[in-house]
Amino acid sequence: MAIEFLKGHGTQNDFVLLPDPSGRLDLTPGRVAALCDRQRGLGADGVLRVVRAEALGIACDGEWFMDYLNADGSPAEMCGNGMRVFARYLVDANLVREREFVVGSRGGDRRVMVRPDGAVTVHMGPATITGASVAIVDDRNFSGVAVNVGNPHLVSIVDCDVVELDLRAQPRYDTDFFPDGVNLEFVNPIGEGALRMRVYERGVGETRSCGTGTVAAVAAALHLAGTDTGESTVDVPGGQVMVALERGEATLTGPAEFVAHGELYDDWWAANG
Numbered sequence: 001m002a003i004e005f006l007k008g009h010g011t012q013n014d015f016v017l018l019p020d021p022s023g024r025l026d027l028t029p030g031r032v033a034a035l036c037d038r039q040r041g042l043g044a045d046g047v048l049r050v051v052r053a054e055a056l057g058i059a060c061d062g063e064w065f066m067d068y069l070n071a072d073g074s075p076a077e078m079c080g081n082g083m084r085v086f087a088r089y090l091v092d093a094n095l096v097r098e099r100e101f102v103v104g105s106r107g108g109d110r111r112v113m114v115r116p117d118g119a120v121t122v123h124m125g126p127a128t129i130t131g132a133s134v135a136i137v138d139d140r141n142f143s144g145v146a147v148n149v150g151n152p153h154l155v156s157i158v159d160c161d162v163v164e165l166d167l168r169a170q171p172r173y174d175t176d177f178f179p180d181g182v183n184l185e186f187v188n189p190i191g192e193g194a195l196r197m198r199v200y201e202r203g204v205g206e207t208r209s210c211g212t213g214t215v216a217a218v219a220a221a222l223h224l225a226g227t228d229t230g231e232s233t234v235d236v237p238g239g240q241v242m243v244a245l246e247r248g249e250a251t252l253t254g255p256a257e258f259v260a261h262g263e264l265y266d267d268w269w270a271a272n273g
């Protein structure tokens, strides 16, 4: 049985997509990690399994469920960049009739709109401020705003240039505050309604973009300015996205690109079971 895959990215946060409408694939954490490995696999920050919600017995207002898994094989509630790529795939593959529809995720249903130029807007739901905590990079403490966007984030607006930070190793954080781990964003305001961000993702490491992270960054910046409504561009190493918040409800707009389409070798799949 040949296993189809696609490779795509959203602002260089890259994914392997596995079309699996009936939910038949035995997608173990080991296989996810092998697929995402940049030497022994295809290489990606995560896997997006394209599966019908019904096949997994999941209640959802839409037909399709984004089964998102981090590069280390762990599941996450939501992936903003992945949702854009997922939505564009459904449109390009004629798996949906309209360009605006609902996709399920572990974090809940998300309404998406695929624009004529291929960019996608995702209604991300509430960005909820959950408190304050600290991230530690190279023995430097960065206080931050905790934000839940379906998944957990800690956003630090930093005084130094984010480019200077060494994010090769996992920054430390308060594991009592974040018992399930956390995505860590480091942010510079670079103008009116404009942020620059780097991110260290839970289950992955530093990535070139994180959609939920950009939403958390804008929500935190607005919160510190005393509001939950506003919009901002967010520059990340892999490009730029646009985030808007209205009374804490967020939308994320940005590109979704495809790189390749192919088949995995059966022997490779079997050997990595």
Ligand SMILES: N[C@@H](CCC[C@H](N)C(=O)O)C(=O)O
Pocket (backbone or CB within 6 Å): 013, 070, 075, 076, 077, 078, 079, 080, 081, 082, 151, 152, 183, 201, 202, 203, 204, 207, 209, 210, 211, 212, 213
């Ligand atoms: N890159 C994603 C977020 C993926 C999940 C995250 N690593 C987590 O474990 O919560 C995005 O674009 O939002």
